[in-house]
Amino acid sequence: MSRLDSLLEAALARIERAGQRRALRATALAPGGRVLREGRELVDFSSNDYLGLAGHPLLVARAREWTARYGAGSGASRLVTGTSDAHLELEAKIAAFKRTEAALIFASGWQANATIIPALLAAMPGVAVFADRLIHASMHAGLAMAGVRQHRFRHNDLDHLEVLLAEKGTAAPARLILTESVFSMDGDRADLSRLAALAERYDAALFVDEAHATGVLGPGGRGLIAEVEGKIDLVMGTFSKALGGFGAYVAGSRVLIDYLVNAASGFIFSTAPPPAVLGAIDAALDLVPGMEAERVHLAALGERLRAGLGALGFDHGASSTQIVPAVIGPERDALALSVRLEAAGFLAAAIRPPTVPAGTSRLRLVLRASHTEADVDGLLAAIKAAR
Ligand SMILES: *Cc1c(COP(=O)(O)O)cnc(C)c1O
Numbered sequence: 515m516s517r518l519d520s521l522l523e524a525a526l527a528r529i530e531r532a533g534q535r536r537a538l539r540a541t542a543l544a545p546g547g548r549v550l551r552e553g554r555e556l557v558d559f560s561s562n563d564y565l566g567l568a569g570h571p572l573l574v575a576r577a578r579e580w581t582a583r584y585g586a587g588s589g590a591s592r593l594v595t596g597t598s599d600a601h602l603e604l605e606a607k608i609a610a611f612k613r614t615e616a617a618l619i620f621a622s623g624w625q626a627n628a629t630i631i632p633a634l635l636a637a638m639p640g641v642a643v644f645a646d647r648l649i650h651a652s653m654h655a656g657l658a659m660a661g662v663r664q665h666r667f668r669h670n671d672l673d674h675l676e677v678l679l680a681e682k683g684t685a686a687p688a689r690l691i692l693t694e695s696v697f698s699m700d701g702d703r704a705d706l707s708r709l710a711a712l713a714e715r716y717d718a719a720l721f722v723d724e725a726h727a728t729g730v731l732g733p734g735g736r737g738l739i740a741e742v743e744g745k746i747d748l749v750m751g752t753f754s755k756a757l758g759g760f761g762a763y764v765a766g767s768r769v770l771i772d773y774l775v776n777a778a779s780g781f782i783f784s785t786a787p788p789p790a791v792l793g794a795i796d797a798a799l800d801l802v803p804g805m806e807a808e809r810v811h812l813a814a815l816g817e818r819l820r821a822g823l824g825a826l827g828f829d830h831g832a833s834s835t836q837i838v839p840a841v842i843g844p845e846r847d848a849l850a851l852s853v854r855l856e857a858a859g860f861l862a863a864a865i866r867p868p869t870v871p872a873g874t875s876r877l878r879l880v881l882r883a884s885h886t887e888a889d890v891d892g893l894l895a896a897i898k899a900a901r
Pocket of ligand 1: 621622623624625627650652694698723725726752753754761762
């Protein structure tokens, strides 16, 4: 075994001993809120295809059509030859959807967050950064890349944020607040109105990650920033969750987008997203505003699932969306329950540290518009039998 492989084997053994070793399992999305895994059909409570768009015929058709028209690849990064009419038209469509002056497409949400944040911080010397404790790993990656220490506020505790802004923010030349609008592992919402008011009072820029709100919440699925239109400096989101495709967007002022084109390494040094991806996004943006019935259904399923979990004695935190945690606590117990549910025909992934804080391992239950009430009741009965 090579020197490298033996070191890696030792590192894997440490992960294994901590009970945190993970492995890949082939899974395919199937219609009706199902997935196929190892030859079995499971009711899927784990994927982020909230609106069922990943397999929608219009997305598939447009991905094919744009591939036939423009080719399989985009040829280069955006600043070289990778910018097509399709990119520019789609960016205008995204800006119209989010009601901002401009928008920019990134290859992924991770890439966007990890590289936009250092770009912003480079233009804000001496900045004081304030981040919700539960922001996504990609935003932490951006902060780490920039080498900037953040002041973390307790999750969704805006009193705590205000104390930190007053104590640590006022002496700094600039301030930046980072949050998600819907938190990925808890399914709860940030109070964007109050965040916007705090940002205004303390002259802070506000960065909101709408990965889990885009398509699902707000009028026409425009996300929660619709509540505070015009008061958020930077909003990003992904096309990979409710929009059923792949890639991410950043939306904000024209100056912001012009700056990111010149400064975000994940945009500059990465090949432009290809036509198939753009076609799927374009189709999703045509469909999402009209999917109000699906959004209403998802909200009702969320209520039903939370009521059922509550009756079984599970803590579902402050969830008020299509993401509903059933907090178990110890990793081992969360994993064991997930395994028993899979045997019973339900995919309900256990989420454990480091993705969530120690002692809060959970089933992260995710609703899809194609689920029926009977699917939710079936899951609850299986949880009751398996716990
Ligand atoms: C999924 C997710 C991302 C990353 O987006 P990808 O397009 O999957 O890379 C970023 N932020 C949040 C909150 C997410 O849940």
